[in-house]
Amino acid sequence: MYGSTHREITAVIAKKIINFPSEYILPLCTNSESPDTIPDYEKQTYITAKGKIGTKKVRVRHHGTPYRIIRGYVLNARHYWLRDNKRKGSFRFAGRALHYIQDNFVPSPSYDKKLHDSIERGASYLNPEKFIQEENFEISIGKKETFRKIGEIKPFTDIINSLKNATKFSYIIAGSIFSSIFAPQNFNDIANKAFNKFKEKTGYILIYSIVLLLSVIVFSILKKEIGFISSIPSLVLSVMGLIIIISKDINLVLRIAQKIDIIVISSALCYIGFISYDLLTGIIQLPLFLGYYFSFFWFSNLRKIKGEVDWYIWKKD
């Protein structure tokens, strides 16, 4: 899309977003144009003529952009928006996300150059504002829903639908980024139930954390370096568990609980590798470690809100 179209769509939607500070409309618009002048690059792997794997830097495509790039910008924008003193950073990320969102509603020039050019030209004559007045848009709430919307972005082969959807999706996604920093009541209630569940289990978590710490010591003595290295996940989990039971801060507790998943998945994969390396270490450590995770970090209220944790600030009841 033309730079002017990006700016116009962005200005129109920013004005319609409730509570969007008017002094930030300009920086948001400027950033919505920026990927054309300051491009993004990503590493791509390829196989050389000799059969070796090489990497090269390539420009991120503006048509058929990988969704993970748009999601990354959206998530960063939201994270900056949540932090009072860093809000300005939010407009850079959100602006760049909007650029890719808008471009992706236009077919790629490599697919059909004539069609691409005619849609870009046609869109520059239309006023995106009418697409917001015509429809009743709803601001999506939450990270999961916002990411689902990004997954729905696709090109249209006519001017009206390209511009209409570029405007509509820009509005929904930016509206979600700049929505209230506090979790909606229904999410917040579930989060409090999850927080209280941790507090109910304090004694058990403490005992199990101590058992995990002891296992780290025992394995380090028995198996030296291998024992210690293989115990690192248990060490990390027990420390996280201890912070969860000591802390009174619901945001800290939820954020730790959210991060545990990725630690458990990557560690479990490492352990499976360890089993072939040192059978005894793997066989004893793996159940101990998984047992801890499934006993304390696998319950329905936590699972319901886990994906949303870093999208909001949470309040304790």
Ligand SMILES: [Zn+2]
């Ligand atoms: Zn572009």
